[in-house]
Amino acid sequence: MKVSKAQAARNREGIVDAAARLYREKGLEGVGLAEITREAGLTHGGLYRHFESRDALAREACTRAFEWTITPQEGSESPGAEGACAGGLRALVYGYLSTFHRDHPGEGCPVAALAADVARAGPEMSEVFAQGVERNFQRFMGELQGDDPARRAQAIVTLSSMVGALTLARATAVGNPGLSEEILATVREQLGG
Amino acid sequence: MKVSKAQAARNREGIVDAAARLYREKGLEGVGLAEITREAGLTHGGLYRHFESRDALAREACTRAFEWTITPQEGSESPGAEGACAGGLRALVYGYLSTFHRDHPGEGCPVAALAADVARAGPEMSEVFAQGVERNFQRFMGELQGDDPARRAQAIVTLSSMVGALTLARATAVGNPGLSEEILATVREQLGG
């Protein structure tokens, strides 16, 4: 049956939200359209009223996932002995390299969850992704001090380390939990002081 | 038709080699058994004489991929002004964070290519992967100076940065080539001096 325009818009948002979460959890190749629409409380047939194709939905889901932001870890501000690290930055690093973030990719950083899939998903997806990455670099530069080119370099290096460490921690989490925790702890202490 | 034991062994190796390359190129979910056996010059039916299942082959392929080693980049030794970086290390970093490595995942680092897929592939695969990662940390520590716990920490941080930077560079390569090159250059100059 038909549905009000407002409800249709809400349904569309629900599909994008479900896709953004499921793709991060199971990978771009690991989820079908039936599962995504079911998660949004719909059936798969109506999906093409909203999206041209599976790839078009995946691109919107990727954009949506990039609206995610790191949750600063509470209690890691260390007001006394401040390391080689600006105030808010330490909490960001600790939040990103946390066991919770490692174990909840569906609500986490889209770069760590999707980058490898994106590299194989064609030019349009790569463009969407590159814009998200650039926006993250900009946002991260706001947290840093120093002159501009050096600030940007530091943002790139720090974010690369965080993405790499989280990726390694996830892949080793089940097979060698001690190693996984060691990677998280080592890199967050290095970056966060 | 039957085939000599020596030929059968060679065929088996060929399947594992093809799988190790194709999985790194297209992801664990992006290649079928038909394509892998075809690449090895065989048909798909006989695969189960050698491997219990698709997952068992994938595990062997992952082990095989971890036999890969970084090719040091020639001409990047910089014998005069040595940075904050040991001799052979600089060439390793420049080889890893090269455009060539970015564009040839099939013969490259299995961590950057497969980590995200491995995180979703179950406990046995995670164990295989964790062993490969640990072996890479050990190998990298051999290139570093300093006392042991610090050496290990440096190996973990450096490898995390390299994996993250290569992953980011690959995902953005088509959509924003300038950004992709900037990431590679920034991180290799930071790590390699």
Next chain:
DNA sequence: TGTACATCAGTGAACGCGCGTTCACTGATGTAC
């Protein structure tokens, strides 16, 4: 060394299954009068 035959690596058709996509249909919405 020669012969007879059991073994088994490899072939290719077939299976059930889930995928992305299409489409005839339903019925509440929203518009024209």
Next chain:
DNA sequence: TGTACATCAGTGAACGCGCGTTCACTGATGTAC
């Protein structure tokens, strides 16, 4: 404001396709005598 009807979001069956896996079969290998 009320009525008649066109619109179109959503349903669910159906499609062709490729997947992992199975299996009857082939015929060279390698062994027993």
